[in-house]
Amino acid sequence: MSGHGYTARIRRTEYGIPHILAPDHASLGYGYGYAFAQDNLCQLADEIVTLRGERSAYWGAAATTADGTPNLASDTYQQGLRRAGTVQRLLHRPAPLGPTPELRRMVEGYAAGYNRYLHDTGVDRLPDPTCQGKPWVGPISALDIWNVVYDVNGVAATGGMKEAIATARPPGAGPASVKGLPKAGPRAVVAPGASPGAGSADQVSSRRSDLGSNGWALGREATADRTGMLLANPHLPWIGNSRLYQVQLTIPGVLDVAGAGIYGTPVVEIGHTAKLAWTHTTSYADHASLYRLRLAPGDPTSYVVDGKTVPMTRRTVPVTVRGADGRPSTTVRTLYSTRYGPVLADGWTATEAYALRDASADNLRSMNEWLAMGTSQSLAELQRAHRTYQGIPWTYTIATDTGGSAYFIDSSLVPHVTDAQLERCSLPGDGDLPAVLDGSTAGCDWGSDKDAVVPGVFGPGQQPKLTRADYVANSNNNPYLTNAGAPLTGYPKMFRTSAQIGSRAQLGLRMIAERRDGTDGLGAPGFTLPTLQAAMLGNRNHTAELGRDDAVAMCRAHPVLTATDGTEVDVRAACDALAAWNTRDDADSKGAALWQAFRVGVTLGGPHQWWRVAYDPAQPLTTPRGLNGDDPQVRRALADAVQRFHRDGIALDAPIGRVQRWAGIPLPGCWGAEGCFNVVAATPTSGGSGGTAPASPRDYAAGSSFVMAVELTATGPRTRTLLTYGESVNPRSPHYTDQTRLFAAGKWVTERFTEAEIAADPQLRVTTLRHPQS
Template structure:
């Protein structure tokens, strides 16, 4: 205990134990906040990164919750409104699309009334949370609440929620609800509006529409997005480099997740969590989750990329004639269960009323509104519906000292929801696995049970026979999923890499085979995945222009933000050859377009998507039109060849009329926007006025970034997507050497200095040197310390 107390006092602010009712400053750059039962210290270094130091998990969660509230109080408050099914109460029934708040509240209200999360909490570990995590979550909620009480809702620094009635104290159940919701991000959660709107059709085959008292309109839910939702856009690059791939012989890890820049659910927050002698982990976690989910400790580093496995199954239900809530399984009729959910709705004049809604469920899961006819209905079964184990897994990973212990953590809790894991340790070894929660469906079942797409519904499994239900593995922690023995895994001393491709080409020198087809929905490599493997190979032989072979910290960071564009590297010359031969092209509207200036711009372009690149914006626009023209294999000079998976497809058919029209249309687009064709990329791609590099991964950009000229300014085009938390760590014998970059900063509050400070660094390809040890933290001249005491 003396050692811990000494560690807690390594700060410019002296730690003072005060009565619960008192509060006092503790010296220059430090504040003391008192509360009963919790002790923690928040040391903020450059760019507002908090380092939480505590004696126990209660205090660690308390410090984390307080620090997070300082930066993002509105985001957690908004998440909690959703989790409680109260969006209609505070914001009206419509939301962003007609009826969406009402449908959302029906779904989440149903979860609360069913006691879904509480039932999972009632289980003992490993199925339920460990005692340490329970205390940490309780502390997290208490820390957030303490900040809210001390500051006051009417004096919050964020104008978006200052003085708002929906900003309230939270409970640990709210936090666990957020965890559960994030785990379902590739399953039922993006379908919440569709589940919340599900109503039986009339005898004429039409839906009855929304419940009386609402707008009467239904939320559209195209089957093209069912089961995918936000997760369809999740992406990442992840590399774990072993001793044979680096010049120093030290292992390295590159984390480069791609997620939305707006919206609290999938935003990263950077933090270090330390209990001396128990836990010391640094990295980033998603908003509302009190842990590090991508990061490192002294001996181990890991990252995640979105898994290609299917974590959800649709089932087509054969309905009983004349009975839209009865369905047939193995020749016997079963009844859908229904649950009435009262939703409080605020009308346009501010009055509150209660609307009773109904949720329908089958043995295969919730029933969807889309596709529900008098003959067929569709249900969705989510493998993460009973998963709170993710937090157990990540906490155990944060404690792990080597790859073997990381594997044990994942095998014990089996809670990684929908991502691959790539990791390395100080031995110089690397490891890849898809340990995510995957439904146990054999290859034979996937073939025999599949029903084709139709106009009414999605691709689904046959729900009329129990032979198409999920099976189980003897080593699976819960029924219905694959156990660790079936998971794709690879250990290497050179590298493992993934850019949202399937497991097969994690390392082309040792292709992974023999795993169930449920883990790999598409064996083809996308352009970004091909580029990532090419970049590693070129670094190995020193042909990438970055110096002598082998990775160093410098070349790893340069590779991550090199802004290479594979489609341009393999196709730009084809296009230039075409437009030089045909300086006037016919656009889709039939007009003739002079493309000589565009052709000259592309010929001069260095094929990089840097902020100052002239030609990158034109290329991106051209490719957007090209994708609309037809499948890539039809206009590629060399189409996909299974015998050449790393290098095909490539090139562009210059003699294809669709290619010519796409370039002409792109030039017209620039003219319509009064932009010269050689406009710098950073002119049309910005965040709060800051130029951004990168482009869409489908075009072969490794640094994925999609944004408009007004992104981050609160305008209708304020959204952005792509590179979010960057981490490049080298695991040396003397400790980790790490550079990080949180592209949108620590705070989602536009009034905060930490809203765009790191965005400016990102624009200049600059990184933040991480402070990991207590001495490194204490030596920061900008250090600001808050001590939470009892």
């Protein structure tokens, strides 16, 4: 263990929430790392093995990581990164480009705290059976934590392309094709979740709409007491290394921040201080560029830029692989890179190839920024942190303070490609992918802004931003309707500020408008903390509110519909179930499961016209609408849903909690594709094997994870929280499902923020750590 001296106190309140108190940043990291290891050592140990490129040595080449990448490909990518010394090179930079001294000490302490818990407990006595006694569990280093940070920062681009990078080979002649570069999202590759009731392969979805977040900042004109209020509702996987951990970090007189952070990172990424609260949602902007390379004639490992031949960079990477007989061997692969970034396997022919340039390829600055946000007490200080570090990799920021202003910004790292360059340099491709640019001319390189701390990205002066006294809101939509009364326009096209927004975002803006005028049934106009909580867990379903009655009319008029396989299906009982449904997705809402199967069946069923009234840019919040019961695919989808429920023995009026569960607990909410605000995607068996990794893809779960409602009053913050899956991945821990039961029942945790509130908890447990031990 480290020779540094550390002193920290871990105060655990209800539901095992740790409040770390320490005199300095190193000791704060020490306490945080120790507390996290108590709850989730197995998950972080698994991730460290992945980031060290050692999975094949323990589990063989054919097994996969949590995101589905084959071990050998993952190890090849990670070993290549380590051999290139990428993270070490970034660590040598002084702040603001490299870590601040305080952050360096915090990371060192975090690793030491983890190691202290492992040393004191012993591998063979770890409480989680997932890694108890396993040979792949051992001490970690500060560099391991920095690798976690780098991996988190890259998920909007490189994180989803590791296999394509690791398997790229010079090919023979053949047709070019480019597989989709994942849009921004936590850990990028979204594991699938089976549809309700079916559990069949044809109903597996990896729709990005179920991941990301809802975020509201409510200003003084929207709140009953003219305070600033915030709703944080990130939608992230419930299994694996994208989970969030709830914590409070305190250095008296220096830092006091509460909220949650991604596993293995040493800071609070969504949270609040005494006078400021913030959250993040996934940015729609491009965070990378694909460059199409024109290869040199006769040499597929060289490319041409402005008429000059440039050889690709090659790096040989050996990977240790455990064979079927348990014996190790070495597999050697070669990685190829260019001036733009790594070459991808997809589309590499004798004449052209594709390279990926990631705006976060040089980014460790994010943790500087989040640590600075954790000391901020006003929007002005938060904005200063943004301008100083410019490290937020792939999210919007939504914030408010005690002054009652609401603030939105896309300060994420976006490649500096001007509209003129896009017009001149873009090549044909999928409109949902980042622009494919012409790599044969330097005129298509990224540019720079004078106010950007690094070259190649847009600076703060060109980023979409909005400050309001009423509200700003985002639900994984583009920035255009951050506020319905003040559309954001005129920004570079790389920020993707087009007009149309999705159904969930429309619902969020409706919910705000209805609360402000008091038409939502929650009482007098204006947000209070209780009405903000009620709105969040109201489990409204936008597509049902707009189309359920039309669906009932359709099946009343056509009581027998034809399924995809040609079977005639009697849908009269389905009509009754949908007619009786309250259009909510409470865990016990009968009929909700049928609507989900119907709605998703239309989405997956091929070309269709779900809505009778198409989207109209002049009516962005009220169109599209009116379910089109005349569309054949819409009718087939209802017949298919009824047929599937009969086949699987599920009642047509089954509640949504019948088909989506976590460790057997019925869950409220539904898929983002349905226009649900409280997004949950799960199966009947999700969570049965713990939170480290799913037993199969069908056990995957995602959606509302850390939910936080904050009111910033003159006397301090009033906060309610929910960590939907609890603080621990260990299925034997009391904190594996304790908050899941609260979530299922629509209950919240009253946060303890002040020292008096923490001390008053009757369940308070205190651990005092010192190193060297005394």
